[in-house]
Amino acid sequence: MKPDTDQLLAYIERTVERTLTACTGCGKCFDVCPMTRYSDLLPGRPGGEVVAGVLDILRGKAGTPAAVEWTRLCTQSALCIPVCPEKIDPMLMLRLSRITALGSTGAQPLLPNPRRDPEFFRRINAFAKLQLSEAELDEWQR
């Protein structure tokens, strides 16, 4: 493991720990989420129950299907942040849940981890070549 990766894992661990300590599982973040209506599994669920499942994922456990689904659906709308009475960042909590659910921290994967499109960066470079001069490519992109 490279030191940079160790640093990132340590940051994730610290932030997860802080979240687990501060979150009371009130579920207000879930209740205001604009994305739950895009799931058959989530509407009408008690917020506290779903959040408890997310905290379970952060502990490296299986969570619940609803918690995994909510994790998958988060599009970083940020409406959850101002309603949190504990002033934690529920959007960051869900990002950490996603990272954990992908198996990136060593926990059992709960979400499929699609490989990045191998052409993702090549396409970006192609559009750069189409629109920037050689000098700009040299100075700005390298």
Add this chain to the structure above:
Amino acid sequence: MSERVVFWYGCNAIRHGDIIHGASALLRAVGVESDPAGGPAYCCGTTEDGNLQSAAGMAANTIRKFNRSGRGTVVTWCPSCHRHMGTFMGGVASANFEVAHITQVLHARRHLLAPLLTQRVERKVVLHAHTGFHEVDANPLVADLLRLIPGLDLVVADYSAPGHMCSALVAVPAALKDAVRRNVELTVEHGTDTLVTVFHSCQRLLCGLATTDGVEVVNYVNLLTQAMGIAALPDEYAQWKNAGSDAEIMARVGPERIAKVGVKFFETQVLPELRRLPEK
């Protein structure tokens, strides 16, 4: 903020060379000289949640490059990069620079910008807004900047799409369709045919509305440079997307530029993206 900064435009914004050039011109106009930096070599790593070794490497590499630049401030364009810098990237490596979003920089210096906006832009436009960029409340900042443009009739509707920009919704296609549909409805309700985007991915994913719904999608940067009378570069990405056929796209890009990226790569990787139009 020091007067010479890094302008970190991120990865995907480079699909819109006009925005990068226009944003640099706006910074210069308010007294901020910038060294643009972006593309994969300056990736923040936010797309790498499934591969932390890659995420950490990208984050550390980018922060160290900025540290070596000697610039005291990095001005961000992309809300994902800005967010990632404020969270995970800062956990990987120490930064010896401040971070500000371009909307903050332009807004704070709008008294310098206002006298330069001398050209009337007689258009009614609806601001395309998202809820999610909580680190910087960019929507009202951009609205304030647009209100400086003489002749521009700006509508700030009471609808903001979920997510921090349209690309966040791609993973939930029904949500993206809802956002597209609602934005088209807003243009009809307010009697206009123009949406103004704040971020590049909204520009990328919505600009095809010119073809599907007769709605022109313009980034706020291009309205400001137009009002300054700068001979801005055209929004070629939108032109290509609305060209109508593969043959017309290729004619507009031109054989010389296609050769730069390779004909096969252009046909298999670039054309399919340009063919895709917004759905609602």
